[in-house]
Amino acid sequence: MDLKKLAAALIPDADLLEPDSYEQIYPERNTAKGAYVTRLAPSPTGFIHLGNLYSALADERAAHTTGGIFYLRIEDTDEKRKVEGAVESVIRSLKYFGIKFDEGAEIDSPLNLYGPYYQRQRAKIYRAFAKRLIEQGRAYPCFCTAEELDKIREEQNAEKLTPGYYGKFAKCRNLSEEEIYSALRAGKPFVIRLKSCGDIKNKITFRDAIKGEITVTENDQDVVILKSDGIPTYHFAHVIDDHFMRTNLVIRGEEWLSSLPVHLELFKVLGFKPPVYAHTCSLMKTENGAKRKLSKRKDPELSLDYYRKAGYFPKAVVIYLMTLLNSGFEEWRLKNPAADISEFKFKVEKMGKSGALFDLDKLNDISRNEISALSPEECFGFLKEWADEFGDAKDRQHFTDKAYIVKILNLLMGTGGKKRRKDIERAEQGVRLMDYFFDDTFSPEYSFRCGKEEANAVLQGFYDVYDPADDNSVWFEKLKAVAASAGFAAENSEYKAHPEAYKGSVSDAAEVLRIAVTGSPNSPDLCTIMGILGKERSLARLKAAIK
RNA sequence: GGCCCUGUGGUCAAGCGGUUAAGACGGAGCCCUCUCAAGGCUCAAUCCCGGGUUCGAUUCCCGGCAGGGUCACCA
Numbered sequence: 001m002d003l004k005k006l007a008a009a010l011i012p013d014a015d016l017l018e019p020d021s022y023e024q025i026y027p028e029r030n031t032a033k034g035a036y037v038t039r040l041a042p043s044p045t046g047f048i049h050l051g052n053l054y055s056a057l058a059d060e061r062a063a064h065t066t067g068g069i070f071y072l073r074i075e076d077t078d079e080k081r082k083v084e085g086a087v088e089s090v091i092r093s094l095k096y097f098g099i100k101f102d103e104g105a106e107i108d109s110p111l112n113l114y115g116p117y118y119q120r121q122r123a124k125i126y127r128a129f130a131k132r133l134i135e136q137g138r139a140y141p142c143f144c145t146a147e148e149l150d151k152i153r154e155e156q157n158a159e160k161l162t163p164g165y166y167g168k169f170a171k172c173r174n175l176s177e178e179e180i181y182s183a184l185r186a187g188k189p190f191v192i193r194l195k196s197c198g199d200i201k202n203k204i205t206f207r208d209a210i211k212g213e214i215t216v217t218e219n220d221q222d223v224v225i226l227k228s229d230g231i232p233t234y235h236f237a238h239v240i241d242d243h244f245m246r247t248n249l250v251i252r253g254e255e256w257l258s259s260l261p262v263h264l265e266l267f268k269v270l271g272f273k274p275p276v277y278a279h280t281c282s283l284m285k286t287e288n289g290a291k292r293k294l295s296k297r298k299d300p301e302l303s304l305d306y307y308r309k310a311g312y313f314p315k316a317v318v319i320y321l322m323t324l325l326n327s328g329f330e331e332w333r334l335k336n337p338a339a340d341i342s343e344f345k346f347k348v349e350k351m352g353k354s355g356a357l358f359d360l361d362k363l364n365d366i367s368r369n370e371i372s373a374l375s376p377e378e379c380f381g382f383l384k385e386w387a388d389e390f391g392d393a394k395d396r397q398h399f400t401d402k403a404y405i406v407k408i409l410n411l412l413m414g415t416g417g418k419k420r421r422k423d424i425e426r427a428e429q430g431v432r433l434m435d436y437f438f439d440d441t442f443s444p445e446y447s448f449r450c451g452k453e454e455a456n457a458v459l460q461g462f463y464d465v466y467d468p469a470d471d472n473s474v475w476f477e478k479l480k481a482v483a484a485s486a487g488f489a490a491e492n493s494e495y496k497a498h499p500e501a502y503k504g505s506v507s508d509a510a511e512v513l514r515i516a517v518t519g520s521p522n523s524p525d526l527c528t529i530m531g532i533l534g535k536e537r538s539l540a541r542l543k544a545a546i547k
Numbered sequence: 548g549g550c551c552c553u554g555u556g557g558u559c560a561a562g563c564g565g566u567u568a569a570g571a572c573g574g575a576g577c578c579c580u581c582u583c584a585a586g587g588c589u590c591a592a593u594c595c596c597g598g599g600u601u602c603g604a605u606u607c608c609c610g611g612c613a614g615g616g617u618c619a620c621c622a
Contacts, residue, residue: 043622078621146620153619162549163618191620200550208552217550227620234622257551258617281553282616291614323571327560330571352560354553355615362559362572372585414585421584476581483581492581510581522583 001177007134009184010141010192016128026114026244035068036249036348039104039242040094043075044086048093049302050358051253051283051294054321056099058251058280061325061346063102068249069111072104073241074118077231093304097314114245119237126232126240129270130192130225138269139225141190142172143183166196170222192226198265206260209249209278210351219261235262243272249348254279278348281355283324294358301358311386311427315341316367323362326350337373368422371430376409379424386427395431398438407532408437411524421524436518437532444519446545448512450488450504455512456546457486462513463542468535475527483509516545 017025029037038059042052063070074087091106103109105117116122133139142165144152149165156163173195175183183190198218206214225236232240242250257279267274282293283302294302307317322341323330332344371379380402387395399405412433414421424430435441448455461482470478480490487503489495495505511521517530517538530538 041622045622075622081621142620149619157548160548189620211552214551221618224620229620231620233620238622253616254552255616256622260551279552284615293615323559330559331561331569334571356560357558359558359572365572368584412584417585419585423584479581505581507581514582520583524582524584526581 003135003137007131010134011127011131013127016124016131019128019132022125022244026246029069029246031069032067035066036062037069037247038063038249038251039071039073039245039247041073041075042090043078044083045081046083046086047303047305048090049296049304053097053304054283054325055251055280056094057318057321058325058351060099062249062251062348064342065346069102072101072107072117074105075234075237077119077234077237096308097318120231123231126236127230129240133269138195139192140173140195141180142193143188143190144172164221165193166220166222173222189228191224191228193222194225196220196222196265204261204264209276209348211279211353216261219265221262223262235259235266239263239266239270239272242275248275249278250275251278251280253282281352284355284357286357309390313367313370313382313426316363316370319370320363320366324352324356327352364425368425371424372413372420372422376406376413376415379409379413380405383427383430387431391431394440408434411528411532442519444515446515448515450508450512452547454486454503458482458509458512459516459542459546461486463539466539468531472527479510480506517541
């Protein structure tokens with residue numbers, strides 16, 4: 001069979017370049033020795049998720065700790081699953097979490113020498129190589145319909161054979177010249193398949209940067225490399241793009257491990273050198289006691305927007321992912337709380353081998369710590385940003401008074417004291433924590449441990465003596481006096497010794513005041529809170545609580 | 548089911564031939580204390596199982612078992 005003629009019939013494009021010319025168009029990068037060129041290659045099929053961030057972080061760190069390049073490529077080869085606006089969302093989300101690209105799609109950079117960075121725009125390149133494979137007899141057209149393929153699969157299932165298009169099941173592999181051209185004349189749609197030379201009896205040992213030595217079986221599947229719309233499958237695009245974009249480290253999820261033999265064969269047949277692969281473990285969650293991979297469809301907590309809406313401090317999410325990514329990071333962070341993350345010596349080889357359960361408690365803890373380390377002004381900025389985007393009208397209104405909010409934050413963060421408080425876990429919760437400082441969001445429920453009469457006595461008593469000029473100790477002495485005259489023990493120790501002699505302890509009296517002023521039995525220092533609220537408002541709240 | 552990956556406290560994990568088997572989150576308790584938060588101290592909790600190899604295995608080998616992943620003209 002005249003393969004040259006066949007290739008021209010199958011891929012008639014007039015404007016294809018000679019495949020080898022791409023070696024000159026996309027020359028080797030002149031990065032330093034040992035520098036990693038990495039990429040994030042999402043498909044624009046919906047929201048970007050935690051798994052992408054996790055991977056992006058690894059890529060970014062691997063590149064930038066070695067003086068390499070990190071770029072963004074959009075794998076938009078699946079027209080059916082394309083989602084409008086997905087690319088913008090990817091970029092916006094990654095920016096929110098502080099991930100920076102050196103080059104790539106929608107990145108304004110003089111380094112964009114290896115583009116286009118959208119795979120659809122690279123169709124010619126793939127087609128040029130597919131054409132050559134056909135000429136070399138290493139690829140062929142397949143006219144099988146979806147129904148035919150289903151039938152083959154059923155047969156294979158029934159006979160408990162490995163499913164797929166291979167060996168005797170690869171019906172189109174040995175089509176005669178006649179058959180091909182008549183199908184072509186009839187206008188039958190076709191795909192281009194790799195003519196695999198592999199044998200599953202052969203094992204390949206391969207070194208993964210994370211998992212170490214891996215033994216896989218050789219590929220024997222005649223995988224599709226060009227779909228019937230003329231666009232490549234992931235496998236083909238991956239091999240060609242990562243070769244010509246000069247990627248030398250591919251970090252991707254371990255779900256790709258099973259198609260590694262395909263990729264290895266493609267690299268071989270195209271005469272390219274494969275990159276270093278690093279297959280990361282997936283993030284897991286438990287559901288009904290069973291462990292499973294976090295799923296984009298089922299788990300909202302996988303969406304990065306989920307964390308934005310909940311007001312997680314972006315750096316906290318990054319730090320949490322870093323602790324999963326590189327053992328040793330957490331301890332480094334503990335020792336260097338103020339250091340920039342980029343100072344940590346990230347190592348691809350140190351990435352975890354097994355799937356980690358996503359631990360919200362740990363994220364929350366990290367988030368509290370990171371927020372507590374901010375200045376009140378920085379914290380204000382962070383909370384305001386959240387309030388403006390996700391808060392209601394009242395929240396937005398409250399955040400117009402910066403001086404007042406900063407006063408509150410000084411209290412909530414314990415800025416003046418010896419030790420910082422860690423009250424704020426994330427923006428949403430932090431904003432709610434401040435509700436009682438505003439009359440329009442103050443909604444107390446008066447439920448005291450002590451009786452109504454004693455409560456009234458405390459409220460009225462303190463109402464009469466409160467002076468905003470009092471410092472903390474004077475304030476507390478006054479409270480003790482009021483408590484004592486209402487029948488409470490002025491000292492906790494005294495109450496513990498003789499509980500029957502009192503209506504309660506000074507704690508119980510303080511609780512009455514606290515609930516009256518904040519609506520809650522728990523709060524930071526009450527004296528300071530009353531100071532922030534101001535005399536008038538504080539007294540009004542005491543009065544309002546008297547029943 | 549085939550193939551592949553992974554298996555140290557509840558979770559993330561260090562350790563990689565001899566350790567009282569780190570640390571962090573979470574849990575329990577105590578202290579501090581007007582409550583909460585923070586902080587300090589203390590405690591409970593782990594090497595999947597079975598065979599080897601070895602003077603000695605959590606560490607090495609083999610075999611199970613368990614969990615996960617994957618078997619598309621999706622990535």
